[in-house]
Amino acid sequence: DIVMTQTPLSLSVTPGQPASISCKSSQSLLHSDGKTYLYWYLQKPGQPPQLLIYEVSNRFSGVPDRFSGSGSGTDFTLKISRVEAEDVGVYYCMQSIQLPFTFGPGTKVDIK
Amino acid sequence: EVQLVESGGGLVQPGGSLRLSCAASGFTFSSYWMSWVRQAPGKGLEWVANIKQDGSEKYYVDSVKGRFTISRDNAKNSLYLQMNSLRAEDTAVYYCARGTRSYDYWGQGTLVTVSS
Numbered sequence: 001d002i003v004m005t006q007t008p009l010s011l012s013v014t015p016g017q018p019a020s021i022s023c024k025s026s027q028s029l030l031h032s033d034g035k036t037y038l039y040w041y042l043q044k045p046g047q048p049p050q051l052l053i054y055e056v057s058n059r060f061s062g063v064p065d066r067f068s069g070s071g072s073g074t075d076f077t078l079k080i081s082r083v084e085a086e087d088v089g090v091y092y093c094m095q096s097i098q099l100p101f102t103f104g105p106g107t108k109v110d111i112k
Numbered sequence: 113e114v115q116l117v118e119s120g121g122g123l124v125q126p127g128g129s130l131r132l133s134c135a136a137s138g139f140t141f142s143s144y145w146m147s148w149v150r151q152a153p154g155k156g157l158e159w160v161a162n163i164k165q166d167g168s169e170k171y172y173v174d175s176v177k178g179r180f181t182i183s184r185d186n187a188k189n190s191l192y193l194q195m196n197s198l199r200a201e202d203t204a205v206y207y208c209a210r211g212t213r214s215y216d217y218w219g220q221g222t223l224v225t226v227s228s
Contacts, residue, residue: 037213039214041157048218049157055214060216092156092157094157094214096212096213096214099171100159100174103159106157
């Protein structure tokens with residue numbers, strides 16, 4: 001199985017300041033079809049996860065442009081340019097290049 | 113509006129069975145792969161199983177193979193998860209989710225507790 005790791009596991013951010021989360025996979029997520037199957041989800045308290053970023057860097061519909069994704073191969077990053085109070089929750093990366101699909105352990109983000 | 117509503121969770125003894133349902137609406141259910149993803153209390157997300165649009169392909173995480181069965185009824189716009197031989201470690205909120213390689217819509221989840 002592909003192992004996903006995330007750093008840091010927790011992050012406390014002042015509103016208006018940037019935040020960055022790293023995600024690494026144990027194998028390359030670049031498929032022969034040219035796509036890289038790396039996704040980012042945010043699970044707000046008491047809610048199901050919601051899709052933020054698909055295929056490394058594409059914002060899902062309705063996701064604010066302060067969220068951005070980057071990376072390639074096995075190393076990926078989610079950045080929030082200016083954290084807002086509504087961004088608190090747990091952020092997960094997920095790979096779907098190979099079954100079983102696997103998630104990172106999550107990064108808990110809260111506001112200072 | 114896309115909606116996914118899970119039901120069927122509850123308290124069950126170890127070794128028991130439970131059938132989860134997910135009622136879908138607001139989209140053409142038969143056009144999408146569907147999945148179950150679970151989350152143990154206070155823990156992270158774990159992909160459990162998925163099923164192709166016509167039910168011809170099904171995949172499972174190793175820890176549930178031979179015990180869980182995913183199925184769907186496209187005429188009823190419903191997804192199911194039959195869970196047999198339940199163990200304490202199956203205790204989790206079970207979410208149904210829409211999508212092939214990513215999940216753009218999720219239900220609110222149904223809690224399964226396996227305990228004597």
